[in-house]
Amino acid sequence: MSNRPIKKQKTVKPIDINEYPVASRSDVYVTLFQSATGAPLNIPFIICRGSRPGPVLGLTAAVHGDELNGIKIIHNLAGKLDLEKLCGTLLCAPVVNVPAFRAGQRKFIDQVDLNTVFPGKPAGVPAEQYAYAFSKTFLPVCDYLIDLHTASQGRLNCLYVRADLKNAAVRDMALRINPEIILHVPGKDGTLRYAARQRKIPAITVEAGDPSVIQGEMVFEGEVGVRNVMELLGMMPCDVCLTRTPVICKSSKWLRTKSGGLVHTYFGLAERIKKKQLIAETINVFGYSGDKYYAPYDGIVIGRAANPVAIPGMRYCHLGVEGQP
16 A cells, blocks of 8 residues: 555635736636545636726526526626726636536535535535635635526526615615516525625625526526626626516515325416415326415415425425515
């Protein structure tokens, strides 16, 4: 057996934007973890540094490995920026959860949801260590953060934003995305957005469409929304495109089935529904109608189940409550 010493993983440290040239794009890999063979596991970053000083906007995608629309949004933005006119830096992590992306799955390789363990722990379970390394590398550099997501497997989302609407800077960012719905969520412990909030970084989560696909319309709207935010932050001149008035929701709830069978739903995404309106029913395997489901309150549909096969307790409708928080 060889006694050759094993090269230890380097201590993680924040990305130093000043190491990269102005008015240029730098595509880099940063080692943040190790594979089971001990080989370095690298995360890709796209650093678009403008010719003029300004804020650093962090843009992340694929915190869940099967969420692809955000990757394409980043590709489109980074590929079209006029860096001579850019003030500040667009710091992109197009694939945060590299192991899950490689495996074509949502969760980290230890089957932990990465977006429940930020900012991570240096000596925790694998997902916590990975989240810690990413947080230490990425977050200290950011002045603002947009975290791009999609629905999870078996569900569909409209274009909506999760944001703390009691924070004025965050509210302005959310409105500039120009989504169909903005849902007031202060931030759940363990999410990347919450970790940013702990550092007093204004941050929003953009939920753009469905998992495991690239949807052209969602990508286009997401790209335009991020450009709107960049104009707001004084990073670039552009024509602000606001094509709708987003519906503000002060809270939301996932409605769940009571029995097994096939769920027939009678609503669409972003559709307003009335209290006591019939919105779904369960059909058993013999084709007979079972439980009927009525809206518990007036609301607007944020998301829905894509798979009609249900067992008791399955989520079938994400229903928002309209109003200011």
